[in-house]
Amino acid sequence: xxxxxxxxxxxxxxxxxxxxxxxxxxxxxxxxxxxxxxxxxxxxxxxxxxxxxxxxxxxxxxxxxxxxxxxxxxxxxxxxxxxxxxxxxxxxxxxxxxxxxxxxxxxxxxxxxxxxxxxxxxxxxxxxxxxxxxxxxxxxxxxxxxxxxxxxxxxxxxx
Amino acid sequence: xxxxxxxxxxxxxxxxxxxxxxxxxxxxxxxxxxxxxxxxxxxxxxxxxxxxxxxxxxxxxxxxxxxxxxxxxxxxxxxxxxxxxxxxxxxxxxxxxxxxxxxxxxxxxxxxxxxxxxxxxxxxxxxxxxxxxxxxxxxxxxxxxxxxxxxxxxxxxxxxxxxxxxxxxxxxxxxxxxxxxxxxxxxxxxxxxxxxxxxxxxxxxxxxxxxxxxxxxxxxxxxxxxxxxxxxxxxxxxxxxxxxxxxxxxxxxxxxxxxxxxxxxxxxxxxxxxxxxxxxxxxxxxxxxxxxxxxxxxxxxxxxxxxxxxxxxxxxxxxxxxxxxxxxxxxxxxxxxxxxxxxxxxxxxxxxxxxxxxxxxxxxxxxxxxxxxxxxxxxxxxxxxxxxxxxxxxxxxxxxxxxxxxxxxxxxxxxxxxxxxxxxxxxxxxxxx
Numbered sequence: 001x002x003x004x005x006x007x008x009x010x011x012x013x014x015x016x017x018x019x020x021x022x023x024x025x026x027x028x029x030x031x032x033x034x035x036x037x038x039x040x041x042x043x044x045x046x047x048x049x050x051x052x053x054x055x056x057x058x059x060x061x062x063x064x065x066x067x068x069x070x071x072x073x074x075x076x077x078x079x080x081x082x083x084x085x086x087x088x089x090x091x092x093x094x095x096x097x098x099x100x101x102x103x104x105x106x107x108x109x110x111x112x113x114x115x116x117x118x119x120x121x122x123x124x125x126x127x128x129x130x131x132x133x134x135x136x137x138x139x140x141x142x143x144x145x146x147x148x149x150x151x152x153x154x155x156x157x158x159x
Numbered sequence: 160x161x162x163x164x165x166x167x168x169x170x171x172x173x174x175x176x177x178x179x180x181x182x183x184x185x186x187x188x189x190x191x192x193x194x195x196x197x198x199x200x201x202x203x204x205x206x207x208x209x210x211x212x213x214x215x216x217x218x219x220x221x222x223x224x225x226x227x228x229x230x231x232x233x234x235x236x237x238x239x240x241x242x243x244x245x246x247x248x249x250x251x252x253x254x255x256x257x258x259x260x261x262x263x264x265x266x267x268x269x270x271x272x273x274x275x276x277x278x279x280x281x282x283x284x285x286x287x288x289x290x291x292x293x294x295x296x297x298x299x300x301x302x303x304x305x306x307x308x309x310x311x312x313x314x315x316x317x318x319x320x321x322x323x324x325x326x327x328x329x330x331x332x333x334x335x336x337x338x339x340x341x342x343x344x345x346x347x348x349x350x351x352x353x354x355x356x357x358x359x360x361x362x363x364x365x366x367x368x369x370x371x372x373x374x375x376x377x378x379x380x381x382x383x384x385x386x387x388x389x390x391x392x393x394x395x396x397x398x399x400x401x402x403x404x405x406x407x408x409x410x411x412x413x414x415x416x417x418x419x420x421x422x423x424x425x426x427x428x429x430x431x432x433x434x435x436x437x438x439x440x441x442x443x444x445x446x447x448x449x450x451x452x453x454x455x456x457x458x459x460x461x462x463x464x465x466x467x468x469x470x471x472x473x474x475x476x477x478x479x480x481x482x483x484x485x486x487x488x489x490x491x492x493x494x495x496x497x498x499x500x501x502x503x504x505x506x507x508x509x510x511x512x513x514x515x516x517x518x519x520x521x522x523x524x525x526x527x528x529x530x531x532x533x534x535x536x537x538x539x540x541x542x543x544x545x546x547x548x549x550x551x552x553x554x555x556x557x558x559x560x561x562x563x564x565x566x567x568x569x570x571x572x573x574x575x576x577x578x579x580x581x582x583x584x585x586x587x588x589x590x591x592x
Contacts, residue, residue: 061466061470063425089381096535096553097510097513098494098510099451099471099494099495099508099510099537099538100362100363100495100537100538100584101363101406101407101420101450101451101464101494102448102450102451102464102466102471102494104362104376104383104404104406104407104422104450105406105420105422105427105448105450106448108403108404108422108425108427109425109426109448110425111425112424112425113425130425131381131382131383131404132383132404132422136337136339136360136362137335138334138335139335141334141335141556141557142556142557143534143555143556143559
């Protein structure tokens, strides 16, 4: 059966759980960094953010990885290859200067560009999920390029 | 949950005998900038104040359309006219009314509300239409919209749109942690209720043309997928079993199919799914972003946006995916195409020189007209009669957010929709009748 009927209340309950996790992991909303590896050691979300780099940035409308992005992702791949128990969700994001549907697709393109690069660096594809948030989750809020450039990003989060 | 499970009975009123026929009163809406018709709406005669409320809602509907100029009540000479009495037309000419609405609202012994009204041509001294409605008393607001629709239809020759609703995304919280839930309201902003609770991100709701259902994008369990939501029961159903993100859904005109984008490995193409047979069909096979599909009102073609030639542009294809041709050739980028219910126009969001505009073009791409422009306008949605477009306008910066607006297809009569808080992604219901 391809179709499931879900009562609204049931959906609400799952949705709530997702929000609780999100609260621990701002600015990322998907993440499972409330896992046991949340603190301490190199196999932690903190280490990923501070020592490896959890995000890369993109030009307007583009999903091409620049030199700086590739540098970060080479480190991410090394780190993933050293920590074989860690699975990641790669979030793709867009700035607010696009229409909603297009930005959802663009975020997916960016997340997949990152995923493909990590796979090319030897990370097993089964460890990497992607999700697009389009323009729905900005981290920088001014209406200027200095903020938009920070929002055109991918964020790798421990799942 | 907003439920419309009540019936409204409508019966024509007998014409009150009057003066011989003169020139017919009519608003010429073929011109761009219409001179609004001066109309007087008397409080409907009633015992409990509902008659005054009815007249206020009718007046507000007509005024917001931009086609009518209601005359202030303070100017009225004749202040009460029973629905079965001919008004003193001379008094109404003196206040420069060309049309006059009189009415009565009575609670019957069986508990039902009976609302009667007549529309008068003041100059010709003739009744133009007269109807009576029977309903439960709490539905007085809907009766008001039905009265306003009857007046609009009689004076413009077009179908009304006041007895309709708008579904939208209600936004709250700071911009970097925005909570988005589906909400629904009457087209005038009243009778609002929330359809989802905000714990799951909800985007791009679209009405079914045939049922009390909405299709939208839900991030339930962090898997962005297209869902169906029954407005009356709250039941939800995921549309299809797809391995990647599904998004940008819309119904086919017969309500039997959903057209949407499916993303696989970063590549977005357009699919349809038959809601009865569950059969899916892939319509585009590009390496580009193909999204925002929308059926023509006859179901034969689909308009969509694609960046296959570098930037977002508008394309039309047959509903089986064949004969794809680009229609937008102006400067800038063209997105979110929506086919007019009349079939003759495509509304779109255009990005040009860093600004976001709402416009319309003919289905062959000619005759582009920009209806509104600014920092950020997005997501046009047609009223069911093809006369008005709803869209959202976002203000800048950390404290900014979206609000709903409407604009006439001519580009005149831009109006904010009165909604508490931030609101985006409007979609208009079909006529409920």
